[in-house]
Amino acid sequence: MEVAAIAKLRLRENIITERTRTISYAIRDVVVAAKKLEAKGQTISYLNIGDPLKYDFQTPxxxxxxxxxxxxxxxxxxxxxxxxxxxxxxxxxxxxxxxxxxxxxxxxxxxxxxxxxxxxxxxxxxxxxxxxxxxxxxxxxxxxxxxxxxxxxxxxxxxxxxxxxxxxxxxxxxxxxxxxxxxxxxxxxxxxxxxxxxxxxxxxxxxxxxxxxxxxxxxxxxxxxxxxxxxxxxxxxxxxxxxxxxxxxxxxxxxxxxxxxxxxxxxxxxxxxxxxxxxxxxxxxxxxxxxxxxxxxxxxGSDIYLKDVIKRLRLRRDLCWRQLNEIKGISASKPEGAFYIFPKIDLQKRWKSDEQFVMELLRKTGVLVVFGSGFDPMYGAEHFRLVFLAPPTILENSLNAIKQYLDQ
Ligand SMILES: Cc1ncc(COP(=O)(O)O)c(C=O)c1O
Missing domain, CATH: 3.40.640.10 (Type I PLP-dependent aspartate aminotransferase-like (Major domain))
Known part of the structure; x- marks a missing residue:
């Protein structure tokens, strides 16, 4: 094909199917905003994704x-x-x-x-x-x-x-x-x-x-x-x-x-x-x-490593549950499994939605969590999900930052 002909080539309009347009995935979608802030020099605490290898857990x-x-x-x-x-x-x-x-x-x-x-x-x-x-x-x-x-x-x-x-x-x-x-x-x-x-x-x-x-x-x-x-x-x-x-x-x-x-x-x-x-x-x-x-x-094979994994996760679960419930405007029930906590946030008139709360929290503190309505617009709204896989110091600092932001 000649160069001139290639330059003229245009895809037809509307080639993307409706079913593909329906796809959204809050857990990874929020990362786009975090990466932009990171590129500008802000430090981000990624508490959004359930990947145990992101911080200090390792494959046996x-x-x-x-x-x-x-x-x-x-x-x-x-x-x-x-x-x-x-x-x-x-x-x-x-x-x-x-x-x-x-x-x-x-x-x-x-x-x-x-x-x-x-x-x-x-x-x-x-x-x-x-x-x-x-x-x-x-x-x-x-x-x-x-x-x-x-x-x-x-x-x-x-x-x-x-x-x-x-x-x-x-x-x-x-x-x-x-x-x-x-x-x-x-x-x-x-x-x-x-x-x-x-x-x-x-x-x-x-x-x-x-x-x-x-x-x-x-x-x-x-x-x-x-x-x-x-x-x-x-x-x-x-x-x-x-x-x-x-x-x-x-x-x-x-x-x-x-x-x-x-x-x-x-x-x-x-x-x-x-x-x-x-x-x-x-x-x-x-x-x-x-x-x-x-x-x-x-x-x-051996599953001895799992004992230590659970022990560390229990400590992090307890830390997050305790500290979150100490923040005015937040309440969370205690997780009994996995590595997620799903606190309720009192939006007052300060934030229009849980999504807006999460995005502002990210901008102001660098703490990345996922907005609850991404897990269900009905029963997930006015909540957010925090992943407690990070080491205790990162969790503690992030929770302090959340508290400071809410207390402002
Ligand atoms: C409930 C649940 N099911 C499935 C998956 C995805 O698992 P996999 O990595 O096996 O695709 C996840 C990942 O977070 C999950 O939380």
Whole structure:
């Protein structure tokens, strides 16, 4: 093509699809503003993202060695689309040992993190106009993927005064003919809530009574402070459950993008769904193969490091919870799992929205948190999410800065 002809070349207008225009992701979107301030010389405390490697947590050496060994041994080819048998086997064993979930290899599909699992699941279940019931507030990609596939995310209320326990009656009242799935996240992001077995059982009952697929995201399964997680699939005898899990958080390898989903269906009720997820797995070929070898080693290997991780996180949780509640205009319930706290902020007439509060806080103090309405415009509004992964000194300084800003 001649240069003159190239200069004339114009793309047609409106080439971007509506579904892509719907995408937003508050956790990463706020970073754009922070980076601009950083470029101008401001120091930023990043308390926005749930990446344990951002500060002083490190991947255990035996897990890194397993990755290097896999690559060096030449295990760099494609794996089967459902996942490497060695990895699937390790998942079955881990789920039985840690979460008392009984599944077999054929029930498991390896995914590029839970994120890919959410995408595949919503692609399979969401028809135009379908509704998916999500905890309010919720991890944003659930809302985004439901919208992306033409569905409507509907959040069920979680009760702040009761440690963000799901309001089962509210959930029940939101079920209709268009409901395609119910999602629970336990322990929860962004609230840090850990659901009691009784609550999990109520959600299983609602799903079972209405014949609706129940999806349980348990990526923080081993990051709990006082009680252990009761896994949904472990409680459910006859109601089918789809489990989402991964290695990003507990095994400290978020950048590897390795996770999985499993189908707990004692009578094979999820077989058709599993087949359709597998078809999607085939067209994207497979997950990162060396990471799957290493993930198998991680699941089967020593987990002694986790004791120290929890101990440090508990200290940081306590520090944040105490200091936040000492600030006038802020109240927060105590997280029981994960590494998030979701305080309520009294906006008074000073800020128009939680988003404006977060952006001004960033500009004035350099502390970056995420606005609550990014997790749900309804039940997340007038809140913000703070990640307590940073070392105590950074947390303390950030909380002092928040206090000073609010006291002004
Ligand atoms: C509840 C929840 N599910 C899934 C994910 C994403 O996990 P992955 O890294 O496996 O895609 C996160 C990450 O923050 C999360 O909080």
């Amino acid at each position: 050496p035996h897990i890194i060695e397993a990755f290097c060994e896999a690559a060096q041994k030449g295990l760099n080819g494609y794996s089967s689309s459902a996942g490497l048998p060695r990895f699937l086997d390790a998942i079955v064993e881990k789920e039985r040992r840690i979460n008392q979930v009984s599944i077999v290899q054929e029930d498991v599909i390896a995914t590029a993190g839970i994120s890919e699992g959410i995408q595949m699941m919503m692609a399979a279940l969401v028809h135009p106009g379908s509704e998916v019931l999500l905890p309010g507030p919720s991890y944003p990609p659930y809302l985004a993927f439901v919208r992306f596939f033409g569905g409507i995310p509907r959040t069920y209320r979680c009760i702040e005064e009761e440690g963000w326990r799901p309001d089962v009656e509210d959930l029940r009242g939101k079920i209709n003919d268009k409901t395609a799935a119910i999602v629970l996240i336990n322990p929860n992001n962004p609230t840090g809530a850990l659901y009691a077995p009784k609550t999990v059982q109520s959600l299983i009952d609602v799903a079972g009574e209405n014949g609706i697929p129940l999806i349980s995201d348990e990526v923080y399964d081993r990051i709990t402070f006082d009680q252990k997680l009761t896994s949904t699939a472990a409680l459910s005898n006859d109601v089918p459950v789809i489990g989402f899990n991964g290695l990003s958080k507990v095994y400290l390898v978020p950048g590897w993008r390795v996770g999985y989903m499993y189908f707990h269906h004692p009578n094979g009720e999820l077989e058709e769904l599993r087949e359709h997820i597998l078809k999607q797995a085939r067209i994207r070929i497979c997950c990162n193969a060396p990471a799957q070898y290493a993930a198998a080693a991680a699941l089967k």
